[in-house]
Amino acid sequence: MAKSLEVEHPKKAFGWAAKDTSGHLSPFQFSRRATGKKDVTFKILYCGICHSDLHMARNEWGMSTYPLVPGHEIVGVVTEVGSKVQKFKVGDKVGVGCMVGACHSCDSCADELENYCPDMILTYGVKYFDGTITQGGYSDIMVADEHYVVRIPDNLPLDSGAPLLCAGITVYSPLRYYGLDKPGMHVGVVGLGGLGHVAVKFAKAMGVKVTVISTSVNKKKEALEHLGADSFLVSKDQDEMQAAQGTLDGIIDTVSAMHPLQPLIGLLKSQGKLVMVGAPEKPLELPVFPLLMGRKLVGGSCIGSMKETQEMIDFAAKHNITADIEVIPIDYVNTAMERLVKADVRYRFVIDIANTLKSSS
Numbered sequence: 001m002a003k004s005l006e007v008e009h010p011k012k013a014f015g016w017a018a019k020d021t022s023g024h025l026s027p028f029q030f031s032r033r034a035t036g037k038k039d040v041t042f043k044i045l046y047c048g049i050c051h052s053d054l055h056m057a058r059n060e061w062g063m064s065t066y067p068l069v070p071g072h073e074i075v076g077v078v079t080e081v082g083s084k085v086q087k088f089k090v091g092d093k094v095g096v097g098c099m100v101g102a103c104h105s106c107d108s109c110a111d112e113l114e115n116y117c118p119d120m121i122l123t124y125g126v127k128y129f130d131g132t133i134t135q136g137g138y139s140d141i142m143v144a145d146e147h148y149v150v151r152i153p154d155n156l157p158l159d160s161g162a163p164l165l166c167a168g169i170t171v172y173s174p175l176r177y178y179g180l181d182k183p184g185m186h187v188g189v190v191g192l193g194g195l196g197h198v199a200v201k202f203a204k205a206m207g208v209k210v211t212v213i214s215t216s217v218n219k220k221k222e223a224l225e226h227l228g229a230d231s232f233l234v235s236k237d238q239d240e241m242q243a244a245q246g247t248l249d250g251i252i253d254t255v256s257a258m259h260p261l262q263p264l265i266g267l268l269k270s271q272g273k274l275v276m277v278g279a280p281e282k283p284l285e286l287p288v289f290p291l292l293m294g295r296k297l298v299g300g301s302c303i304g305s306m307k308e309t310q311e312m313i314d315f316a317a318k319h320n321i322t323a324d325i326e327v328i329p330i331d332y333v334n335t336a337m338e339r340l341v342k343a344d345v346r347y348r349f350v351i352d353i354a355n356t357l358k359s360s361s
């Protein structure tokens with residue numbers, strides 16, 4: 001059984017939490033642990049709203065515990081460091097993404113892939129080492145082991161940089177790992193939401209040709225003129241899809257809901273790779289014959305390691321990659337969630353925590 005948060009933790013904290021599967025968020029007093037020897041405590045300034053926050057707030061993956069404070073695109077300024085902390089000092093700009101712990105003794109951890117540790121501890125909604133439940137960044141302060149804290153370079157804006165901590169790393173990691181980062185390659189990005197729009201930016205910065213694949217033509221102009229995509233396919237337009245058969249080296253699929261994979265597999269060249277990063281609540285149907293004919297591969301990818309996350313943030317700062325954001329006050333968060341369901345956001349909501357989260361709200 002999880003221990004009581006109040007008994008365990010001396011630091012008062014305040015955030016907005018979902019209390020049940022309605023996912024409705026409301027003010028919530030809780031507490032965080034004292035700054036341990038290897039911990040960094042920071043004041044949260046901004047937190048992005050990932051679609052995973054919505055899946056979790058509504059228990060769409062069947063693993064949520066309540067009350068649940070979502071948020072894993074967290075940035076802020078360090079207020080306190082433990083005696084053994086080496087990388088950070090008070091005043092540093094830092095971020096925390098999707099995980100805050102791992103076993104550090106398994107093969108994945110030995111390979112510096114904490115994100116694939118079977119005991120990886122998510123930033124919110126799971127049991128921490130001390131038996132208490134982790135809580136995320138829709139809150140005023142954060143305490144995390146320095147290993148899970150990322151340095152934010154000075155030239156990276158904190159508000160539009162926040163979404164990189166989940167959306168950014170989730171698309172950067174598979175582009176690198178699956179070798180879809182070679183200049184001249186042609187990569188498709190399916191779903192132009194929070195993850196998808198930064199996938200376009202990272203792939204372009206790597207020198208890759210990018211085709212956006214979307215259900216509607218609405219975002220075409222913006223994708224081409226603003227995000228820098230090279231071409232745009234409307235997945236419901238059979239003629240367009242037919243004409244593009246066999247043209248892509250790889251696809252990053254960021255779609256959050258059920259959708260057919262066959263049309264996407266058809267777009268791949270032989271040996272092409274379809275990489276799933278979106279996490280729909282139900283299994284998708286996998287047509288096997290189109291995979292055999294062309295030795296195509298379907299893979300997955302889950303966020304990225306801490307080493308890779310720092311590398312991604314530094315790459316973003318170097319190439320001026322940030323998310324396109326709509327900054328919102330905390331009391332807009334439930335409306336933002338409703339809009340996220342309808343894909344009505346260009347392209348990431350970011351909560352202005354420092355200026356709008358007040359314990360009297």
Ligand SMILES: NC(=O)c1ccc[n+]([C@@H]2O[C@H](COP(=O)([O-])OP(=O)(O)OC[C@H]3O[C@@H](n4cnc5c(N)ncnc54)[C@H](O)[C@@H]3O)[C@@H](O)[C@H]2O)c1
Pocket residue numbers: 049050051052053055166167170191192193194195196215254255256257258259276277278279280301302303340343347
């Ligand atoms: N693998 C990981 O490590 C990881 C990390 C973060 C998020 N995710 C998951 O990735 C998914 C996307 O997250 P996001 O924050 O970018 O969400 P988002 O809502 O911003 O974007 C999702 C996109 O999918 C599109 N879409 C929705 N339903 C569709 C359908 N039926 N057919 C085609 N397109 C459809 C939407 O128009 C939108 O553009 C979510 O499921 C999220 O949980 C996975």
Ligand SMILES: [Zn+2]
Pocket residue numbers: 050051052053072098166167
């Ligand atoms: Zn996320």
